[in-house]
Amino acid sequence: xxxxxxxxxxxxNSFAVVNRNIVxxxxxxxxxxxxxxWIDGQPSREKFLDCDRLLALAEREKDLENAITIRQSWPVMxxxxxxKHNWSTMRGRFCVGFFIWECECMPSAWVxxxxxxxxIITISPFSAGRVERALRVGxxxxxxxxxxxxxxxxxxxxxxxxxxxxxxxxxxRFLYVGPWQARKGSDLLRxxxxxxxxxxxxxxxxxxxxxxxxPAWTESLLPHAPHILVVSEDISEIRMGGVYTACHCLVHPAxxxxxxxxxxxxxxxxxxxxxSDTGGQRVFADYDNAVLLPTCEEQFTFPFELSxxxxxxxxxxxxxxxxxxxxGVYGSGRVEQGVTTAKSFxxxxxxRSIIDSIVTVMAAARx
Numbered sequence: 001x002x003x004x005x006x007x008x009x010x011x012x013n014s015f016a017v018v019n020r021n022i023v024x025x026x027x028x029x030x031x032x033x034x035x036x037x038w039i040d041g042q043p044s045r046e047k048f049l050d051c052d053r054l055l056a057l058a059e060r061e062k063d064l065e066n067a068i069t070i071r072q073s074w075p076v077m078x079x080x081x082x083x084k085h086n087w088s089t090m091r092g093r094f095c096v097g098f099f100i101w102e103c104e105c106m107p108s109a110w111v112x113x114x115x116x117x118x119x120i121i122t123i124s125p126f127s128a129g130r131v132e133r134a135l136r137v138g139x140x141x142x143x144x145x146x147x148x149x150x151x152x153x154x155x156x157x158x159x160x161x162x163x164x165x166x167x168x169x170x171x172x173r174f175l176y177v178g179p180w181q182a183r184k185g186s187d188l189l190r191x192x193x194x195x196x197x198x199x200x201x202x203x204x205x206x207x208x209x210x211x212x213x214x215p216a217w218t219e220s221l222l223p224h225a226p227h228i229l230v231v232s233e234d235i236s237e238i239r240m241g242g243v244y245t246a247c248h249c250l251v252h253p254a255x256x257x258x259x260x261x262x263x264x265x266x267x268x269x270x271x272x273x274x275x276s277d278t279g280g281q282r283v284f285a286d287y288d289n290a291v292l293l294p295t296c297e298e299q300f301t302f303p304f305e306l307s308x309x310x311x312x313x314x315x316x317x318x319x320x321x322x323x324x325x326x327x328g329v330y331g332s333g334r335v336e337q338g339v340t341t342a343k344s345f346x347x348x349x350x351x352r353s354i355i356d357s358i359v360t361v362m363a364a365a366r367x
Contacts, residue, residue: 003033007072010041025351034060047236064091072098075113102256104308111138123259124280150347158270160241169204175247177262180214185253196319197226244269253313267338278311289337
């Protein structure tokens with residue numbers, strides 16, 4: 001099987017993280033995989049664990065007419081990104097659109113573009129259900145399969161050395177990893193933290209924004225507001241495990257989450273997790289390894305002027321969960337179960353499932 005994997009590679013965004021890890025796993029499994037890396041950044045041995053091997057895979061000659069081509073992108077990239085990366089431009093004997101999406105609807109042009117691929121892979125049953133619903137309403141029958149992502153336990157484990165950039169934080173540290181974005185529930189977290197804690201308490205909310213710091217985290221703070229530390233530097237994947245181990249609890253009350261890699265990474269590092277009870281994270285997060293917050297449906301405005309249903313975490317439950325963890329009411333059993341859960345989500349398992357799915361769909365098409 002000759003695979004050409006097409007997408008972002010040399011970046012910190014979730015697309016690039018997924019691409020690097022799956023391509024690396026396919027290569028370690030002995031699959032003939034070639035990498036078509038978009039121009040999105042600079043390769044660096046200091047930033048990316050398998051940099052040299054990925055560069056070698058990018059140099060391999062690509063037989064696109066006979067390849068199985070997998071492209072991770074939106075179905076239509078224009079006008080936000082280069083239209084040459086649209087699904088309609090893919091070449092190969094079998095074309096796969098790898099698609100990270102959380103909304104229950106999508107632009108009509110995306111629905112039509114789904115006809116241009118033989119298979120759509122997404123990252124959780126939650127995401128697959130939403131993608132499939134939007135496509136079927138639009139009359140598109142392209143198969144949609146859910147294949148959960150993984151975590152690299154070479155990088156994420158309980159013994160990672162704490163990252164020094166968190167030194168200014170106070171003794172107890174809540175952590176949020178991601179942008180200021182309503183879909184991620186960052187506003188819910190900020191409000192709950194501000195309401196539940198005060199500056200008199202030895203606690204910090206550490207925000208790692210991956211280079212996208214927003215003043216919304218610290219603007220209009222009231223007197224005696226609890227401490228917030230925003231870390232906006234681009235911390236490499238090689239050192240990211242130390243951000244988790246330097247903190248005591250990851251909080252992620254997302255309204256919509258396709259998978260939630262940061263939650264799985266935190267579990268792998270032995271860090272307690274507080275998250276919403278609805279979303280793609282439920283493929284690995286349960287009541288035994290995390291604190292799950294009850295949610296209620298709310299109308300939500302998505303990107304591209306779309307609207308639909310999202311899931312809002314209960315604010316009282318979020319405040320109480322944070323207070324309980326701060327006061328030590330969490331339990332080592334949940335932490336241990338989280339570490340155990342993370343061990344079962346490897347990138348090799350993800351890559352193997354992708355191969356198996358492609359073989360199955362190709363066989364069904366020939367039958």
